[in-house]
Amino acid sequence: MSIALPSGRLLKDSKLFLEKIGIRVKEASNRELISSENGYMFYFPRVFDVPVYVENGVDLGICGSDVVLERNNDVYVPIELPFGKCRMSIILPEEKIVPLENMEGYRIATKYPEITKNFFNEKGFNVKVLKLNGAVELAAKTRIADAIVDIVDTGNTIKANNLKEVYKMMDISAVLLVNRITQKTKFDFINDLIKKAKDYKNNIM
Template sequence: MRFVLPKGRLLQGSLEVLRRAGIELRPPAERRLIERVGNYEVLLARAFDVPVYVEYGIDVGISGSDVVEERGSDVLIPLELPFGKCRLSLAMPAGKVVGPEEMDGYRIATKYPKITRRFFESLNVEVDVLKLHGSIELAPKIGIADAIVDIVETGNTLRANGLVEVEKIMDVSALLLVNRIAQKTKFEEINELVFAIKEVIRNGF
């Protein structure tokens, strides 16, 4: 069975939930992309690429619901996992706060252009969406955007950059993803894995 796990904040939780479910994996050593551990192969990928890998052939992956929603990948999602909890929110400079309904013509910086557009379309508000790949909080600070849509955990990064949370767009959690073909061809293995992880969650991960 092949696994793809996200680099970054979800990696340790992913390894731990799998370990407790009886699958001991080792992430690839530096500069290696794939690690073989017994009958398993482990790939490490950018969080935003995990759903794509699973859709196109890797058996199982773990990714945030924010990424799955943004990517719109055609994968099975048998379980929500009990880590990676945070939220995707709209935020803007503390001195210039308005409600999202009043943001007509505003420029919004984000890693999540599709979710952002859908959110504002649902309010019948037209915005200009600027896609960035990192340090989103900088955009209002240097004047290239009026607001941002980004992941918020504690809110410390927002506060440090003079931003305040205006509205939560969605709750975010880690998800177990399964390739649709693998679900059929490796039915027993995958069902055993899902059941084992359910037990881990039930016993208080």
């Protein structure tokens, strides 16, 4: 059984969750990206790549629901997990707060171009989406964008950059991903795993 776990902020909670449902995770040593323990193979890609690995042959994965929506890979998502909670929001400079309906023609900087395009298309607004890979707050500070769409947790970063969260687009959570073929060929194992995950989630919430 192979499992893709996100390097970065979700790794610690992902490891704890798996251990609570009976899967002991061995983290990769040094700069290695693969480890093994008790018949499990663990891969440690960047979080945005986890759905790609699961779609293309890795049995299981954990990442944020935002990544699943943005990447749109063909994977089975049976359950939201009780960690990685945050939200995706529209953020504006404090001195340029406007209602959502006044954002027609805005330049929106984001790491999530597909989600952003779909959101504004559904609202019936035309915007120009600028895809960035780094700190999107800088786009608002330098005025190359009128607004940004980003993940908000504590809100401290946007406050420090004189920005304000003005509209919550969606809540985000870590989710469990299952490869479509694994879902069928290892049906009993996957069902048992999902049951354990649900029991764990119910017990702590």
